[in-house]
Amino acid sequence: MKIFSRTLLTSTLLCAGFAQADHFLGPMTWRDSTWDYRSEDPSDATREFSALKLTGVASTTLLAYGAAYWLVFDKGWWGENGNEFHFENDFDYALNLDKLGHFASGVALGELFYEGYRWAGVSEFYSYLFAGLSAMSTHIAIDIKDGFAPSWGFSIFDVLSGSLGGFLPMAERYVPLFKYMDLKWSYWINTKVYYRQNHQASDGIFTDDYVNQTFWASFKPYRMLPAAARAYYPSWLAIAAGISIDKGVFIKNYEGTPHREVYIALDYDLEALRPQSRWARSLVKYLNYFKLPAPTIQVYPEFHWYLMYPIKF
Numbered sequence: 001m002k003i004f005s006r007t008l009l010t011s012t013l014l015c016a017g018f019a020q021a022d023h024f025l026g027p028m029t030w031r032d033s034t035w036d037y038r039s040e041d042p043s044d045a046t047r048e049f050s051a052l053k054l055t056g057v058a059s060t061t062l063l064a065y066g067a068a069y070w071l072v073f074d075k076g077w078w079g080e081n082g083n084e085f086h087f088e089n090d091f092d093y094a095l096n097l098d099k100l101g102h103f104a105s106g107v108a109l110g111e112l113f114y115e116g117y118r119w120a121g122v123s124e125f126y127s128y129l130f131a132g133l134s135a136m137s138t139h140i141a142i143d144i145k146d147g148f149a150p151s152w153g154f155s156i157f158d159v160l161s162g163s164l165g166g167f168l169p170m171a172e173r174y175v176p177l178f179k180y181m182d183l184k185w186s187y188w189i190n191t192k193v194y195y196r197q198n199h200q201a202s203d204g205i206f207t208d209d210y211v212n213q214t215f216w217a218s219f220k221p222y223r224m225l226p227a228a229a230r231a232y233y234p235s236w237l238a239i240a241a242g243i244s245i246d247k248g249v250f251i252k253n254y255e256g257t258p259h260r261e262v263y264i265a266l267d268y269d270l271e272a273l274r275p276q277s278r279w280a281r282s283l284v285k286y287l288n289y290f291k292l293p294a295p296t297i298q299v300y301p302e303f304h305w306y307l308m309y310p311i312k313f
Contacts, residue, residue: 037271037274037275037281037284037285038169038172038173038281038285039124039173040118040124040278047118047121048121049120049121049122050120050121053119053120053121054117054120054121054122056120057116057117057119057120060116061116061134065138065141083149083150084148085144085147085148085154086147086153086154087147087153087155088152088154088155089155089156090152090155091157094208094210094245094249095245095249095258095260097213097215097243097244097245097260098158098208098210099161100161100215100243101208101210101213102139102158102161102162102165103161103162103164103165103168104165104185104215105139105165105207106135106136106139106161106162106163106164106165106167107165107166107168107169107183107289109131109134109135109138109162109165110131110132110134110135110165110166110167110168110169110170111131111169112131113130113131113134113135113166114127114128114131114169117130117131124173128167128169128170128173128174129170131166131169131170132163132166132167132169132170133166134166135163135166135167136159136162136166138162138166139158139159139163139166140159140163143155143158143159146158179220179223180219180220180223180224181217181218181219181220182217182218182220182238182269182288182289183215183216183217183218183289184217184240184267184288184289184290184291185214185215185216185289185290185291186213186214186216186242186291186293186309186310187206187209187212187214187310188212188311188312189212190212190310190311190312191211191212191247193211193247193250193251194208194209194210194211194212194250195209197250210244210245210249211244211245211246211247211249211250212310213244214242214243214244214263214291214309214310215242215243216240216242216265216267216291217240217241217242218239218267218269218291219238219239219240219241220238220269221233221237221238221239222234222235222236222237222269222272235269235272236268236269236270236272237266237267237268237269238266238267238268238269239264239265239266239267240263240264240265240266240267240291241262241263241264241265242262242263242265242296243260243261243262243263244260244261244263245258245259245260245261246258246259246260246261259301260300261298261300262298262299262300263296263297263298263299264296264297264299265291265294265295265296265297265309266294266295266296267291267292267294268292268294269288270284270287270288271284271288291310293308293309293310293311294308294309295307295308295309296309296310
């Protein structure tokens with residue numbers, strides 16, 4: 001009878017495992033109960049601060065900024081034809097999708113700075129805080145230089161967008177709302193209309209190709225469901241809402257009216273893999289910023305269905 005009971009119990013657990021994929025991935029841990037994949041392991045809390053490592057992070061950052069300025073910004077964007085410092089708020093450019101682009105660049109900077117500060121032994125909280133401040137300082141410095149450019153100006157809203165992006169990693173760690181959603185980005189060249197324009201920086205750069213970019217808010221229904229209902233919903237399946245713009249934004253004398261495009265799509269929550277080791281969590285953290293191809297419908301301004309958007313075929 002005992003053997004039968006154990007066999008029945010084992011079979012029940014296995015069936016539950018098929019219904020909920022998480023159970024295949026090892027025993028429950030402290031990280032599962034908190035849904036906090038960004039938090040450091042308890043053993044990392046005692047990491048010692050190293051002034052030498054912090055100096056190395058600062059030096060590497062300054063070298064990277066210097067190289068970027070001399071190789072790209074000074075020659076490609078601003079050149080030698082400077083202007084008096086001035087402000088400019090380009091609300092009409094790319095139907096404001098560029099503000100989400102600045103936000104995304106701030107996120108990338110925030111993550112990189114966080115890794116550097118944490119490696120140097122700065123505490124988790126202050127690593128997030130200093131990372132956000134460093135991303136904000138970077139955007140301020142770039143826009144100050146833009147303020148002297150003949151074709152641009154200092155944009156307060158560009159700086160604000162990039163600064164908010166720099167603090168997103170911190171928000172995802174400490175703000176409960178972000179346990180239930182992710183902000184993502186996708187890019188695929190479906191049209192080369194942007195690259196056919198005249199650009200001051202070589203032949204254009206993909207980060208400004210907003211026609212082929214889509215910015216997403218990805219929601220995690222599994223985490224929102226009551227515990228009893230989770231057994232019937234795949235933990236990795238998310239629902240995303242995205243926004244992009246049509247090619248008319250970069251076409252002169254466009255016959256129609258340039259417009260935004262809105263999408264609803266299936267998505268994959270890679271955090272459902274329940275990574276435990278630090279390298280695995282870091283990998284998932286970065287991959288989860290990218291919206292992978294999935295079935296998608298465009299709901300505005302027209303209805304279209306795509307099998308593997310952002311690839312349109």
